Amino acid sequence: MRGLASAKWCYVTRRVATRQRYTLGAFATPPRTGDLVVARVSVVGGRGCLEDVFGRRGKLYPGDLVVGACGNRYATDVYEGRHEPDQVAQLLTSGGVIGTVVSRNSRSVPPTELQILGPLIDENQRPVSLEQFAEPCFPVQESVEQAPPCGALAVVGSSMNSGKTTTAAGLVKGWTGAGLVVGAAKVTGSGSGKDRWAYLDAGASHVLDFLDFGMPSTFGYPAERLATTMVAMRDGLVREGAEAIVLEIADGVLQPDTWTLVSELPRVCEGVVLAVGDALAARAGADLLRSRGVRVVALSGLVAESPLAAREAAAVTGLPVVSAGQLACGTAVQLLASRTAS
Incomplete structure (x- = not known):
């Protein structure tokens, strides 16, 4: 395990309270859509920035640790991205959606490349998902x-x-x-x-x-x-x-x-x-x-x-x-x- 004091928490984590409770773990099973993961920036691409939990866009640097969420993206002007756990990961949005780019607009620049280090886990060693912080929803x-x-x-x-x-x-x-x-x-x-x-x-x-x-x-x-x-x-x-x-x-x-x-x-x-x-x-x-x-x-x-x-x-x-x-x-x-x- 390792601390995340220096990590940049992406906008998609804005509902995650008491971040000190969570650490980097090891994958027991592949992450699912909505699961939070810790990644290291390998190559800065895209717009070269990351939105924090308040929506402020800060500059990204190679080697930065980021906490984001596995997900997909449908953006005809930028990227089509899918959550594919076994593939190379990229930053699909500056807000912290992490997945694999499967196609991109020819006018867009290549995305930021990431190395997934492991899941975000709680004090009971359980993976953390955005579902845990969701508003109630009924059929x-x-x-x-x-x-x-x-x-x-x-x-x-x-x-x-x-x-x-x-x-x-x-x-x-x-x-x-x-x-x-x-x-x-x-x-x-x-x-x-x-x-x-x-x-x-x-x-x-x-x-x-x-x-x-x-x-x-x-x-x-x-x-x-x-x-x-x-x-x-x-x-x-x-x-x-x-x-x-x-x-x-x-x-x-x-x-x-x-x-x-x-x-x-x-x-x-x-x-x-x-x-x-x-x-x-x-x-x-x-x-x-x-x-x-x-x-x-x-x-x-x-x-x-x-x-x-x-x-x-x-x-x-x-x-x-x-x-x-x-x-x-x-x-x-x-x-x-x-x-x-x-």
């Missing part, structure tokens, strides 16, 4: 659903980096400016602190994400687990006092996890703001969502940055196009007020 059919007093909207995108988080933050800012107590949730994605801070910076009083429910990233988890967690997030925010809620779903509509959750949206929220980059994505995305019974209330994201592109998108979908700035200045309240309209 959907057993949950007591709690709709927020002023309603909930989801933000879904056509792809990665289409403007979803900026759109969600715009909704939060607009509702907060109107005097509402706002809750925000990142339903799916890969462990990182930037989206959580975006919600808080915009004024959210209560924030939840998949890390709060024991998942370092959501790619690869069963569909039922993800659906259950989405409902639990909404209900949890209501219990904490949120009057209006935004639920952000990562990646694009065609990402398998996102597409699975789309069918659940009509029973979880009143409508969707679709973040897209152009008119073609707007038309296809709106049609796909409507085919699953989802009410699309507006378009936003990158398309709203160009007046010409916005007019194209509005013309082919019949939907209003609103920028994050417009949402923050009052349009968000209008969308919420009209959520029950046909």
Whole structure:
């Protein structure tokens, strides 16, 4: 055993309390998704940084010890990564998701290479998992659903980096400016602190994400687990006092996890703001969502940055196009007020 006083604890470990209780152990069985492991940095790659438990990005150096979580990643602009215990390990996110890169975007740089030293273990020599620190979650059919007093909207995108988080933050800012107590949730994605801070910076009083429910990233988890967690997030925010809620779903509509959750949206929220980059994505995305019974209330994201592109998108979908700035200045309240309209 060895101490971890000098180790850098990644963002995905933010719910792990009393870190002094834990040490480096030896593997008795291969680690599972969500298990915490200790690794040494072999080669610094990626962005060369690591998010700590507060979301601060610090510089990485060869030889650094890090504590992260085994997991997967689905990121079309960066890496596709899988938890493969017998393979070379890499840092899949700066937040500390550790796995093996199986494909990467040609424009991305190679990831940080890691040497896995062993599992994080407790005083009883048992491996430590994020599941041990998770919020309680009940099967959907057993949950007591709690709709927020002023309603909930989801933000879904056509792809990665289409403007979803900026759109969600715009909704939060607009509702907060109107005097509402706002809750925000990142339903799916890969462990990182930037989206959580975006919600808080915009004024959210209560924030939840998949890390709060024991998942370092959501790619690869069963569909039922993800659906259950989405409902639990909404209900949890209501219990904490949120009057209006935004639920952000990562990646694009065609990402398998996102597409699975789309069918659940009509029973979880009143409508969707679709973040897209152009008119073609707007038309296809709106049609796909409507085919699953989802009410699309507006378009936003990158398309709203160009007046010409916005007019194209509005013309082919019949939907209003609103920028994050417009949402923050009052349009968000209008969308919420009209959520029950046909």
